[in-house]
Amino acid sequence: xxxxxxxxxxxKVFSMGGLLSRHQVRAVEDASFTLEADRPEIFTxxxxxxxxxxxxxxxxxxxELPTSGEIRFRDKTVSHRVGRRxxxxxxxxxxxxxxxxxxxxxxxxxxxxxxxxxxxxxxxLSDLKAIDRAMDEALVKVGLSLAExxxxxxxxxxxGQLQRCAIARALIPNxxxxxxxxxxxxxxxxxxxxxxxxxxALRDDFGVSVIYITHDLATAYYISNRIIIMQKGRIVEMGDxxxxxxxxxxxxxxxxxxxxxxxxxxxxxxxxxxxxxVRTASALAGAERSRLAERPDGRLVRVYEGA
Amino acid sequence: xxxxxxxxxxxxxxFAIGIVLVGLVVIxxxxxxxxxxxxxxxxMTIPDQPPSAQYWFGTNSRxxxxxxxLSAAFRNSLMFGLTVAILSRIISIAVGLxxxxxxxxxxxxxxxxxxxxxxxxxxxxxxxxxxxxxNNLDSFTLALIMACFGWPFDARLIRSVALGLKHRExxxxxxxxxxxxxxxxxxxxxxxxxxxxxxxFMNNMLWSxxxxxxxxxxxxxxxxxxxxxxxxYWANSHSAMxxxxxxxxxxxVILIVMTFLGLFLLAISMNEYIDxxxxxxxxxx
Amino acid sequence: xxQDILKVEDLKAYYQMNYFGIEREVRAVDDITMTVRKxxxxxxxxxxxxxxxxxxxxxxxxxxxPFRVINGSVKYDFNGKPIDITTASEAEIEAIRWKHLSYIxxxxxxxxxxxxxxxxTFEDFAARPLGLSGRAFRERVVTHLAKLKLxxNxxxxxxxxxxxGMRQRVTIGLATVCHPEFIIADEPTTALDVVVQKExxxxxxxxxxxxxxxxxxxxxxxxxxxxxxDRVGIIYAGxxxxxxxxxxxxFAPKHPYTAxxxxxxxxxxxxxxxxxxxxxxxxxxxxxxxxxxxxxCPLAVDKCRREVPPLETIGKDHRTACxxxxxxxxxxHVHRANGQEAIA
Numbered sequence: 001x002x003x004x005x006x007x008x009x010x011x012k013v014f015s016m017g018g019l020l021s022r023h024q025v026r027a028v029e030d031a032s033f034t035l036e037a038d039r040p041e042i043f044t045x046x047x048x049x050x051x052x053x054x055x056x057x058x059x060x061x062x063x064e065l066p067t068s069g070e071i072r073f074r075d076k077t078v079s080h081r082v083g084r085r086x087x088x089x090x091x092x093x094x095x096x097x098x099x100x101x102x103x104x105x106x107x108x109x110x111x112x113x114x115x116x117x118x119x120x121x122x123x124x125l126s127d128l129k130a131i132d133r134a135m136d137e138a139l140v141k142v143g144l145s146l147a148e149x150x151x152x153x154x155x156x157x158x159x160g161q162l163q164r165c166a167i168a169r170a171l172i173p174n175x176x177x178x179x180x181x182x183x184x185x186x187x188x189x190x191x192x193x194x195x196x197x198x199x200x201a202l203r204d205d206f207g208v209s210v211i212y213i214t215h216d217l218a219t220a221y222y223i224s225n226r227i228i229i230m231q232k233g234r235i236v237e238m239g240d241x242x243x244x245x246x247x248x249x250x251x252x253x254x255x256x257x258x259x260x261x262x263x264x265x266x267x268x269x270x271x272x273x274x275x276x277x278v279r280t281a282s283a284l285a286g287a288e289r290s291r292l293a294e295r296p297d298g299r300l301v302r303v304y305e306g307a
Numbered sequence: 308x309x310x311x312x313x314x315x316x317x318x319x320x321x322f323a324i325g326i327v328l329v330g331l332v333v334i335x336x337x338x339x340x341x342x343x344x345x346x347x348x349x350x351m352t353i354p355d356q357p358p359s360a361q362y363w364f365g366t367n368s369r370x371x372x373x374x375x376x377l378s379a380a381f382r383n384s385l386m387f388g389l390t391v392a393i394l395s396r397i398i399s400i401a402v403g404l405x406x407x408x409x410x411x412x413x414x415x416x417x418x419x420x421x422x423x424x425x426x427x428x429x430x431x432x433x434x435x436x437x438x439x440x441x442n443n444l445d446s447f448t449l450a451l452i453m454a455c456f457g458w459p460f461d462a463r464l465i466r467s468v469a470l471g472l473k474h475r476e477x478x479x480x481x482x483x484x485x486x487x488x489x490x491x492x493x494x495x496x497x498x499x500x501x502x503x504x505x506x507x508f509m510n511n512m513l514w515s516x517x518x519x520x521x522x523x524x525x526x527x528x529x530x531x532x533x534x535x536x537x538x539x540y541w542a543n544s545h546s547a548m549x550x551x552x553x554x555x556x557x558x559x560v561i562l563i564v565m566t567f568l569g570l571f572l573l574a575i576s577m578n579e580y581i582d583x584x585x586x587x588x589x590x591x592x
Numbered sequence: 593x594x595q596d597i598l599k600v601e602d603l604k605a606y607y608q609m610n611y612f613g614i615e616r617e618v619r620a621v622d623d624i625t626m627t628v629r630k631x632x633x634x635x636x637x638x639x640x641x642x643x644x645x646x647x648x649x650x651x652x653x654x655x656x657x658p659f660r661v662i663n664g665s666v667k668y669d670f671n672g673k674p675i676d677i678t679t680a681s682e683a684e685i686e687a688i689r690w691k692h693l694s695y696i697x698x699x700x701x702x703x704x705x706x707x708x709x710x711x712x713t714f715e716d717f718a719a720r721p722l723g724l725s726g727r728a729f730r731e732r733v734v735t736h737l738a739k740l741k742l743x744x745n746x747x748x749x750x751x752x753x754x755x756x757g758m759r760q761r762v763t764i765g766l767a768t769v770c771h772p773e774f775i776i777a778d779e780p781t782t783a784l785d786v787v788v789q790k791e792x793x794x795x796x797x798x799x800x801x802x803x804x805x806x807x808x809x810x811x812x813x814x815x816x817x818x819x820x821x822d823r824v825g826i827i828y829a830g831x832x833x834x835x836x837x838x839x840x841x842x843f844a845p846k847h848p849y850t851a852x853x854x855x856x857x858x859x860x861x862x863x864x865x866x867x868x869x870x871x872x873x874x875x876x877x878x879x880x881x882x883x884x885x886x887x888x889c890p891l892a893v894d895k896c897r898r899e900v901p902p903l904e905t906i907g908k909d910h911r912t913a914c915x916x917x918x919x920x921x922x923x924x925h926v927h928r929a930n931g932q933e934a935i936a
Contacts, residue, residue: 048785048786048787049756049785157872158872158873159640160872161872188639188640188812188873189637189639189812189813189814189853189856190639190849190852190853190856190869190873190888191639191868191869191872192856193856193858193866193867193868193869194868194869194870196858196866196868197865197866197868215785215786217786217860218857218858218859218860219858221858221859221860221861221863222858222862222863222866242863245860246860246861255787256786256787257860259786259787259789259790260786260815260860261789261790261793261813261815261816261818261819262815262818262819262859263814263815263818263842263854263857263859264859271790271793271794271797271819271820272794273787273790273791273794278787
């Protein structure tokens, strides 16, 4: 078994403030996980704002360098400080899908130019017919077609269609790995599941691994193989998605699950959050000396010394 | 392009007025190509004639027909303003976009140079150039020098827009679509700074023509070359207002006001048209 | 019998634009009739560009050209003082703002001035409607903040010194300090994290109960409606397509769009395939003929393509605009099972 993506002991520290009041923010602390090459999966990173999930994604995409630790993609260190050729080779293998489909394409430009540029650059196509074919193939994978998209401006399509175009563009180089940062949080409710189901189909039918970054536990449960839950830069629980989410062990994971709004007793007005739970979970965010401990069911849970 | 022009004419009163004013001045300036007299020669007609059927704008104390004199002067000054504006726009776009988008040490170096140009006082430098070059200081050389000083403020402005654009998702998307830096800057970002470029273009023309007038009135340019500034220089040196040849001053000033008012109206109306938000609304977003 | 505080009748509000000769008419609100009662939370759901934001603009009396009310009336009844937003003068509307009618916005920063201390913002908004000043005003605000479990210290803070959740609490405080009878909450929790979201929802619910105010709660998130609203109205392409008590909307929806919205919500513990709705929301500049949902509707028949279904009453407080409402069934098994229970 070879590793597709290896994240080992990665930390990222940002220095904030001016000359006098400089303080450091640990956006990501000692994160490690591995994605295997021959087993496509949806690997979900769950966290609230400020949990470091987006920073982690940016580091995997090579947009940001880790302060310590290393990220390796197919045994090569990921970095943006490499030659253009090497960087393009990496981009051909790891493609992003971003949060806001309405921002994914320049509103003043036609959408197909991004797809054409991707095909030209990564598939090294120059023949117009071949470019069209590559674009159409990718669009068909996401349930659209070139005929529907060609010549359109972003405002002519719905958020769901735009996000599908963005995914289609990412799929053109046939990358083994997609990094999807909150891909559905800005998509309308009636169109959201189409995108989520699409990610699932990419894994099942085309063998694409997806790192799915979200704050939504319900969709994470619905599509993920494995998940990690991050709290203030630290991984607090990691393991099989179903196991972890059905029965979370770490207090923070439990709090997140308890905060998911249920529709099963709609109209009953049950909202109260257990204040004790919030206190316990937030107390652990700053706790020193902790490590990830393995549990018999395969999950890793952060335990705190002296707690 | 023609349709754009027609729409603007029909639905934008500022544009219509602006185009009429600038159009009149430009036609007037273009007439100099058909001038029957060489505007650099003196004592070709009777001096100090008031405006009449024969001399529409009168003649000056140097025996020049002011109509043809001013026509040549406006051609030269407009060309001068255009040259400065175009050259300095090119520098400010290149520096502003690259500095904002690439960031890091490129940004620091470019902005360091930028700030030096902001800090250097332009007027003494121009006077210095005049003393060194004397009559070799033709219009084009002066335009080049002024273009070198006309970009830094606008480059900063463009940089601030580029900084915002850099973090928009479509920029990252373009990068991951394999677009080169040049392509990202010219095709993705340039349309967003066009409104700035247009409005600063007009400002820059105004600034450069104004500065040329200042230099000329003080006699720090080649005073034999007819420009708006040198016309006023000669008028001043012949005490035109005192001796009663008022048309020597009043007519050029009216024409200058028309030019600047027209340019200003064109700038604001075109700005509204090329503004990305208004463009999007017209596209139906 | 509970009293109505807001009565909207046959409301049509369009955007009429003319940019360089290109005329466009966007029918953002097209024939909406509804009422909101005293002391209830009325949830409005709808996706982006469904017209829900435009509808809220009319209710909030924030009608600016090119947006215009074409037809209908929006009548508030504040303690026997009736006012029709569509005909009232600027001064009359100014008089009810904040005192009777207030808002909780999505981004707290749009209300809180970043360079003013919170206390000053409270004075700007509430001092005049309350008719208090100085110490009396401050005492009133402090007592009110205490109800929201906020310490009086926040009045001395600048907005950036508070967390997102705290800021949203402050805006809720700001919107409720004058005890208005009607509050419009526009996606108040969308920008918040899940844990904080739940707390803020709880807070809105509590303060509403205590003051007996009516709240219009707008969000696209059906799971928020499930927990906050007493009644829910669904807006699709500028029209109200279904309205009913929250429980019925989730367990026995009578419009295929509602049924879909409910069924598409994934749940922890349930891995069954979630259905996705094909197609895209129609353009309000050029909506489809007949029922506006028909191009995406699994139940559509010929009649739906030709005739607009009226919003008809089909049960207590339950109205739907669908020719085939009797054939609409909950789409997923959990709601189906609970629904039968609920009806039994």
